Amino acid sequence: MLEQRVKKILSQLFQIPVESINEDTSSDTVPNWNSLAHMNLVVALEEEFGVSFSDEQMIEMLSYPLIVLTVKEAANEKTI
Amino acid sequence: MKIKHFSQFKIGDFAKLEHVITENDVAKFAELSGDDNPLHVNKTFAKKTVFKDTVAHGMLGASFLSALIGKHIPGNGALWISQNFEFLLPMRIGDHLTVLARVIEKYESQHILVLETTITNQHKQVVVKGTGKVRCLELEKLDQEQKAHEDPKVIIVIGGSRGIGAATAEYLAQKNYRVVINYSKDRAGAEATLQAIKENNGNAMIYQADVRNSESVDAMVRATVQTFGGVSGLVYCATSKVTASDFLQLEWQDIAEHFDLQLRGAFNCVQSILKEFVPQKSGSVVFIGSMAADATPMLKVTGYATAKAALHTLAKTLALEFGPQGIRFNVVSPGMTETGLIADIPEKTRLLTKMQIPLRRLAQPQDIAGAIEFLLNPNAKHITGETLRIYGGQLMI
Structure with a gap:
């Protein structure tokens, strides 16, 4: 399931338990979510889902729900 | 004393x-x-x-x-x-x-x-x-007490059947205002607002009037005065749905629809209520503006944003003209607010907006109602021609 795969990446990258990731998880609530970590996150998501994010999409992925929506969006674009 | x-x-x-x-x-x-x-x-x-x-x-x-x-x-x-x-x-x-x-x-x-x-x-x-x-x-306090006695504290809420209008009507009733809940088509919504007010022992009535029709508005103001003995304020919440369109796809009718409801409706309401406010030398009007018309406007909502911008300016021109007569005009300008008006806005846009707001949430209709009540009450008696921005910090000017 896409959501679980996103959670796993966030958990590994930011070293937080998968169970703690929810709709409120964002760059505000995760202490290590800085600009460098964000770029690592983008790369990890691209590798995991085989997608390529636009510059705009990279900036928009500021929270767990936004990442899920953006990955879905990118996956759809790839299909098209 | x-x-x-x-x-x-x-x-x-x-x-x-x-x-x-x-x-x-x-x-x-x-x-x-x-x-x-x-x-x-x-x-x-x-x-x-x-x-x-x-x-x-x-x-x-x-x-x-x-x-x-x-x-x-x-x-x-x-x-x-x-x-x-x-x-x-x-x-x-x-x-x-x-x-x-x-x-x-x-x-x-x-x-x-x-x-x-x-x-x-x-x-x-x-x-x-x-x-x-x-x-x-x-004497500040004594004056206010006396005014409170003289002031009928009767407010007409245009578009009180849903969203910000309904929340405002309910909040005003909680604050002991007597409220006229205006609606155009959504009678069920207006009745639900009335019911909620009555359950909290508030005093209100519903009144159907199409604000685009001046005779209909005049009749509503007369009915208000007849029922409650006067009128002290008006909150104008009527608005059309926000829909994004490319400018080249627009027809004038798409723009005119927004101007008809927002500007012409406000024009009719103000013209009618001034017949009460001018002789009594007091009254307060609050228009609902929008962040979509503030500073950098929202993309592709030309009709909505342009009409809202006109409403912002109308409040200022009226504030100038009627300030000497003790009548105040202000705008409460909400950012993205959780109402039916944004039902068509994609989930991703809402989530992104939340992340752009320092307070990290969209406004609730009650947030807007509180600001409106502030501008209506005597504590704001020296505020006119002002726009009170309820953006959670998203835009700071």
């Missing part, structure tokens, strides 16, 4: 008091003022003068004006700011004085009464005459 308000005085109003001058009065005044001129206190000396007897101090007689102004006209809260006197005849011990002050002019902007002051004796001779100016002080 009872305070008579400036507005309660009319030209021609008067007050008077009577006093018989005694030897003791003269002695006390000489002691207090230090004026022990023998003409006032030494009969032997006075006999040798042209007056042939002691003369009471002119200012002793005039001092009774202080009592008249401080206790009767205008009374408590008066500040005597100037006075001139002509002492026409001497006042004697035993003279029966009638001290009279009459309002001959009013300065509205500074709450000043101009008084004609006269003191006559028992022979109907004017012994002292003059003119004084008195400021009626606005």
Whole structure:
């Protein structure tokens, strides 16, 4: 399931338990979510889902729900 | 303590008091003022003068004006700011004085009464005459209490059947306003708002009126006055749905629809309610603006944003024109608010907006209602032509 795969990446990258990731998880609530970590996150998501994010999409992925929506969006674009 | 308000005085109003001058009065005044001129206190000396007897101090007689102004006209809260006197005849011990002050002019902007002051004796001779100016002080709390009593606190909420309008109607009723819930088509929504108000022991009525029709609006204002005895404010929440379109796909009708409901509707409502506000010299109007029309407008919502921008400017022009008559116009401008109006906005846009807001949430209709109530109530009596932005910090100007 896409959501679980996103959670796993966030958990590994930011070293937080998968169970703690929810709709409120964002760059505000995760202490290590800085600009460098964000770029690592983008790369990890691209590798995991085989997608390529636009510059705009990279900036928009500021929270767990936004990442899920953006990955879905990118996956759809790839299909098209 | 009872305070008579400036507005309660009319030209021609008067007050008077009577006093018989005694030897003791003269002695006390000489002691207090230090004026022990023998003409006032030494009969032997006075006999040798042209007056042939002691003369009471002119200012002793005039001092009774202080009592008249401080206790009767205008009374408590008066500040005597100037006075001139002509002492026409001497006042004697035993003279029966009638001290009279009459309002001959009013300065509205500074709450000043101009008084004609006269003191006559028992022979109907004017012994002292003059003119004084008195400021009626606005004692903040007492003034507000009195105003609260006079103010009908009746608000018409245009578009009160849903969203921000419904939340505002409910909030105002909680704050003891009597509320007219206007709706155009959504009777069920208006009734639900009314029901919620009644469950909290509030006082409200619903009224169907299409604000685009001036006769319909006039009838609503008349019905409000008939039912509640007056009207003190109007909140204009009517708006069309926000839909994004490319400019080149738009037809004029798409734009006109927004202007018809937002601007023409507001125009009709203001024209009608001013018939009540102008004679009573008070009233407060709040328009609901939008962040979509503030600073950098929202992309591709041309009709909505342009009409909202017009509404912002309408509030300012009205504030200028009717400020001198005590009528206030303000705008409450919400950012993205959780109402049916944004039902078509994609989830991702909402989530992104939340992340752009320092307070990290979209506004709730109740947040907007609180700001509206603030602008309607007397605490905001010196605020007009203003836009109160409820953006959670998303845009700081």
